[in-house]
Amino acid sequence: ADWSNSKFIVSMASNLNMTRTPDVHFIAEARTEGTKFVVLSPDFSQIAKYCDEWIPIQAGQDTALWMAANHVILKEYYIDRQVPYFVDYLKRYT
Secondary structure, three states: OHHHHOOEEEEEOOOHHHHOOOOOHHHHHHHHOOOEEEEEOOOOOOOHHHOOEEEOOOOOHHHHHHHHHHHHHHHHHHHOOOOHHHHHHHHHHO
8 A cells, every 4th residue: 555655656567457456546546646657578568558658578678677676775875865764774674
C-alpha cells in the first residue's frame, strides 16, 4: 500500500493487472498525485498502457540496466556529492 506514497514506481517483469489485481489501484491513485510510472518489459503488456514511460528491454538487459542505475545513484549521491542522510544510511546498513 506504500505505492501511494511513492514519487517514482518501476514495474519490471510483472503484469500488475493480472498478478497483483487487488493492489493495482494503488498505482492509479499514486499517478493522480503525480507519481511517475515506468514499465520495463519486452512486450507492451496490459500494465504498460498505463505507464508514463515504457522501456522495451530485451532478455538479459535488465541486470545491466539496474547496474547502470546503481552506478548513477552511487556516483551522484556518494562520490560527487556527500549527502549526510545517504552516508548515514550506508554506514548503518552496508
